[in-house]
Amino acid sequence: MEMKHVMVAGAGQMGSGIAQTAADAGFYVRMYDVIPDAAEAGLKRLKKQLTRDAEKGRKTEAEVKGVISRISLSRTLEDAKHADIVIEAIAENMTAKTELFNTLDHICPPHTILASNTSSLPITEIAAVTNRPDQVIGMHFMNPVPVMKLVEVIRGLATSEVTALEVKKLAEKMGKTPVEVNDFPGFVSNRILLPMINEAVYCVYEGVAKPEAIDEVMKLGMNHPMGPLTLADFIGLDTCLSIMEVLYSGLGDSKYRPCPLLRKYVKAGWLGKKSGRGFYQYEERAF
Known part of the structure; x- marks a missing residue:
């Protein structure tokens, strides 16, 4: 065809x-x-x-x-x-x-x-x-x-x-x-990426470091082009939460439990770049 x-x-x-x-x-x-x-x-x-x-x-x-x-x-x-x-x-x-x-x-x-x-x-x-x-x-x-x-x-x-x-x-x-x-929750990309982002959110939640420091560590130490929290804001925190929920319910492993801070930000309407605020503040909303 x-x-x-x-x-x-x-x-x-x-x-x-x-x-x-x-x-x-x-x-x-x-x-x-x-x-x-x-x-x-x-x-x-x-x-x-x-x-x-x-x-x-x-x-x-x-x-x-x-x-x-x-x-x-x-x-x-x-x-x-x-x-x-x-x-x-x-x-x-x-x-x-x-x-x-x-x-x-x-x-x-x-x-x-x-x-x-x-x-x-x-x-x-x-x-x-x-x-x-x-x-x-x-x-x-x-x-x-x-x-x-x-x-x-x-x-x-x-x-x-x-x-x-x-x-x-x-x-x-x-x-x-x-x-x-294969047809598994999160496939490959998000099964690996989103737990990393979720762990970065836990680092903020538990006071390990501020978002800027976490992103800098991953960029300079792991050679990532963008820090995980900046990336989360770019993807949309609501989307990140939805994917983590799918991983958690579909695979049944506690390591996929969404961080409470991620839930809180989404409930507050802090969805990342598209809403003007997430882990960072943005001058313009993306919609």
Whole structure:
């Protein structure tokens, strides 16, 4: 199957990044969000990024115009009937994802692949609400999507070889390196990354050191490009908490218990960069 039309469901930071990357690779992209203002904000965000790329000489003005011309906003999920693949990039919530996949299953033509950008939830469970579990797969991009090369490809129990092959080819056309992993909570990336972030939060909670010191130790001592608490703010503390909850409930090991301070910050609305405050304060909110 030759893929030409991609729908991205969810226009947040990840969704807009996926849409930009797909359009940059020559695909025609429809970007949808249940909140129209969020879709507009997502389009504005990716245009800003493309303008920045042109200013820094990474793209020509003609290339930027070409990418933007291949992206359109969808006001309704019914537009998924035109898609060869739908990549879901909504909140990390199983109920919301399964409701969306069930709806898409009824709208999309038989050949359409349904992919989830979930960072931790089981693909097998998502696929079970559809009548095409062989065409449901995980396609976990890294943030920021236009920059990061990795895509974790996660097969559910019923995902076919053909679907996996098509998604790997798509990732490569988008300039990414697909790496296949098994359907376990957190997969590989977040099963390793989030416990490290959670432990850094515990270091703050227990008074071991201040956030700045913890981040400096990890940057200078472990050669990490970004400290774990800065990274947590960048990911979103609500997302970090959701992933830790999935790891804790899915694997049943106390080492995955979310730090109480992480819960407290999320309850306070301190979600990181996108809300203007997390472990650090930011002059501008990301939404």
